[in-house]
Amino acid sequence: MxxxxxxxxxxxxxxxxxxxxxxxxxxxxxxxxxxxxxxxxxxxxxxxxxxxxxxxxxxxxxxxxxxxxxxxxxxxxxxxSPGIDRPLKTERDFKKNLNKELEIKFYEPYEGKKTIEAILLDFDDKKVVVDLNGKPTEIDKKMIAIMRPTIKF
Known part of the structure; x- marks a missing residue:
């Protein structure tokens, strides 16, 4: 199977x-x-x-x-358990991480970078809105390979 x-x-x-x-x-x-x-x-x-x-x-x-x-x-x-640094998959994951810093990895470079750190401001089925360098920025979810919380020690 x-x-x-x-x-x-x-x-x-x-x-x-x-x-x-x-x-x-x-x-x-x-x-x-x-x-x-x-x-x-x-x-x-x-x-x-x-x-x-x-x-x-x-x-x-x-x-x-x-x-x-x-x-x-x-x-x-x-x-x-999925672990503290698990990728965001469910709506609950996204809600739990609103206004928190995330690591976002892309399939193709986004503004010249394969990975960014940004604060999650909003989301829906098709896009996320993040605070990227102080500016709200919309990113299509299809461009994102993985999103996970950043872990600061």
Whole structure:
């Protein structure tokens, strides 16, 4: 079965479990690393996800995966928090990062740069508005490869 189909099945199976606990689906990933296949589910909730939350979802979802059996070879199943520097994907991610500094990487250079840091001012389905060097600037989402919070130490 192809990668996208497996990820879609994982998302579909996880939603009822996540809704029951008021957790949010963030992403699904099915990939080979160092000769081993991994199936990963990234989840979140207000206040952050705990190891116990991940274990709870993993146990319930493992049963569902065993029933459906979407993968015909061995793999490692993991449930995880998305991490502090995860890419913005959901509307909730964008809302949570309004007025915060982001690292934005482009597919092609934007104003001569492949990566910029800017403050997220607004967004919709097609574009983001950022404060770039003190000026509100609209950027088409199709130009953006990845957006993630900047981490300052």
């Amino acid at each position: 192809n990668k996208k189909k497996v990820e879609d099945i994982l998302q579909e199976l996880s939603i009822p479990i996540l809704e029951k606990y008021k957790f949010e689906f963030v992403d699904a990933e099915y990939k080979k690393e160092g000769g081993q296949w991994y199936l990963r589910l990234f989840i979140d909730k207000d206040g952050g996800i705990t190891i116990n939350d991940c274990q709870l979802v993993s146990e319930e979802l493992s049963e569902k995966l065993d029933e459906v059996d979407p993968i015909d070879h061995s793999y490692i199943f993991e449930v995880s």
